[in-house]
Amino acid sequence: MNIAVILAGGIGSRVGADIPKQFIEVLGKPVIAYTMDAFQKHEDVDAILAVCVPEWMDTLAEIRDRYGFSKLKWITEGGSTFQESVMKGVEFLEDKVTREDILLIHFAASPFIEEPIITDAIRVCREKGNAISTTDFFLLSGKKVKETSVSDPENYTVEYINRDTVACMSTPHAFRYGFIDDMYKEAVETGVINEVEPHTTTLMYKMGKPIYFSYGTQTNIKITRAEDLDLFEGYVLMKQRRERN
DSSP states (O other), rough: OOOEEEOOOOGGGOOOSOOOGGEEETTTTEEHHHHHHHHHHHHOOOEEEEEEGGGHHHHHHHHHHHTTTEEEEEEEOOOHHHHHHHHHHHHHHHTTTTTEEEOOOETOOOOOOOOOHHHHHHHEEEEEEEEEEEEEEESSSSEEOOOOOOOTTTOOOEEEEEEGOOEEEEEEEEEEEHHHHHHHHHHHHGGGGGOSSOOOHHHHHHHTTTOOOEOOTTTOOOOOSSSHHHHHHHHHHHHHHHHHO
């Protein structure tokens, strides 16, 4: 089986809304519903697990019924970080999947996801055991910034970086279930889980696991700030216009 694990455990404070960003409506439809659509419609996705903000689990069940997301088989409670939510999802599926089944871990707030991205993540993961949707870095070559935010007036550049050596990772992250289950159990047992940022790819680097790239696009961004919602609304309108023509 191929199971999409949709991470809806965050509150998205940087968007500035009074509800989690994945539940904000764009043109009358919640962001998470657009994301679910892509996995619901993909012929190679067999089931969906949503790892959700506890207070919004009932709302998500209503969205499932309203939009007919028949593949959304499970809704479980999320964690406070990306990694905690992933670990909760992996643990929840332990008695429901086999070690060879593939998990497609994807942000609920990344509704730009398209069919070819999902297809290639599954393909690479079948061959290699994991796959991370990745694109080349197309912006101008630049310099590394100081370890503070770009908005910091004291920030400055300290090192030149060639853009040809940089890759930009996004989701989905695809893993054979046995691979990610074993990795997290080892990380917890050895304490490595507490030594890195709360992200799966960071943990993989720390543990010496190779990361394999699958197809990605610059469009497939995560909604992080309010202006990203405007971008997504324009994207939806563009797709609707193309479908009418």
